[in-house]
Amino acid sequence: MKGVCPHCEEIRDIKIIKKIEKYVIRGLEIESEAEYSVCTVCGKDFATMDQMDITLTNGYNLYRKLENIISPSEIIAIREKYGASQKAFAKILDLGELTINSYEQGSLPSKSVSNLILLMDKPENFTELFEKNKHKLSLFQIKKIENSLSEQSVPLYQVDLDLMVEVQEKYTGYTRPDWEKYIALLQLILYSAREKLYKMALLKIAFYADFASFKNNVHSLTGWPYAAIDHGPVPEEWKTILYSAEEEKNLVSEPDEFEMGDLFYLPDNFDYQKTSAFFTENELELIIDVTGKLKNKSASELRELTHLEDAWIETAHASKIDYKHAVTLKMF
Numbered sequence: 001m002k003g004v005c006p007h008c009e010e011i012r013d014i015k016i017i018k019k020i021e022k023y024v025i026r027g028l029e030i031e032s033e034a035e036y037s038v039c040t041v042c043g044k045d046f047a048t049m050d051q052m053d054i055t056l057t058n059g060y061n062l063y064r065k066l067e068n069i070i071s072p073s074e075i076i077a078i079r080e081k082y083g084a085s086q087k088a089f090a091k092i093l094d095l096g097e098l099t100i101n102s103y104e105q106g107s108l109p110s111k112s113v114s115n116l117i118l119l120m121d122k123p124e125n126f127t128e129l130f131e132k133n134k135h136k137l138s139l140f141q142i143k144k145i146e147n148s149l150s151e152q153s154v155p156l157y158q159v160d161l162d163l164m165v166e167v168q169e170k171y172t173g174y175t176r177p178d179w180e181k182y183i184a185l186l187q188l189i190l191y192s193a194r195e196k197l198y199k200m201a202l203l204k205i206a207f208y209a210d211f212a213s214f215k216n217n218v219h220s221l222t223g224w225p226y227a228a229i230d231h232g233p234v235p236e237e238w239k240t241i242l243y244s245a246e247e248e249k250n251l252v253s254e255p256d257e258f259e260m261g262d263l264f265y266l267p268d269n270f271d272y273q274k275t276s277a278f279f280t281e282n283e284l285e286l287i288i289d290v291t292g293k294l295k296n297k298s299a300s301e302l303r304e305l306t307h308l309e310d311a312w313i314e315t316a317h318a319s320k321i322d323y324k325h326a327v328t329l330k331m332f
């Protein structure tokens with residue numbers, strides 16, 4: 001095997017040897033095997049970066065065994081059992097944001113932190129700290145963890161529908177909000193468009209479909225509430241919707257070459273029969289109609305169109321849009 005000898009400063013034939021060495025880690029003396037390279041020309045030994053890493057890892061592992069400290073893989077297993085991200089797990093445990101990441105990468109937690117994480121293996125312990133600290137977490141993380149805790153066959157990432165129903169009916173268009181139906185709507189818009197759509201275009205077409213349905217039939221398609229932001233109307237929880245739709249392989253996205261934002265399209269296994277069953281024939285026609293009229297508009301054209309609608313004009317910034325504004329919809 002060849003390697004650069006730091007003593008000769010030349011590429012040399014290298015032999016590998018092992019030595020038993022003593023280290024002091026956190027005040028504890030540890031004897032562990034260390035790997036070294038020996039230059040076959042000058043006969044001196046040295047450790048490469050990789051060898052130093054391995055030696056340190058071996059030392060840490062021995063220390064973990066002796067002191068009963070949790071290992072990186074045990075931390076990952078406990079954290080993933082609850083569907084928690086590294087950041088969320090750290091917040092639940094009252095630790096610094098990046099600490100869990102560093103422990104999972106191999107750095108040594110203190111004995112007390114190690115014990116705390118080991119205690120989290122029991123769901124009742126974890127639940128207690130989760131309840132105490134969940135106000136620090138995103139709604140998405142809370143839902144994900146609650147779903148893991150409940151261990152029911154509910155789909156992951158589901159938004160709390162009871163929360164949505166609390167929203168007055170004027171914001172849902174007299175339809176019970178339906179998460180799966182909303183994702184089905186996004187899929188059918190893409191199916192009707194027969195091309196990739198920018199995120200904002202996809203969400204605005206969904207807005208028009210829901211509001212046009214309310215205008216024609218006095219009920220929205222999906223019951224989903226929309227809020228007015230600078231870009232125009234957007235569905236509540238739109239980040240969670242798109243994230244989960246991608247996680248569950250209902251939608252696919254890619255960045256576009258002009259960096260105008262993500263382009264969304266359907267996965268190869270999209271099932272039209274199954275997806276269209278969420279809607280009536282009339283509703284399917286409406287989705288095709290709305291998509292056909294809007295799919296070729298640019299982002300700024302769509303923005304201008306929605307800015308002409310009472311739904312946007314009459315709604316305070318970042319507030320929910322009353323479906324009554326569907327009656328004066330100009331586009332449909």
Ligand SMILES: [Zn+2]
Nearest residue numbers: 005008039042
């Ligand atoms: Zn040498």
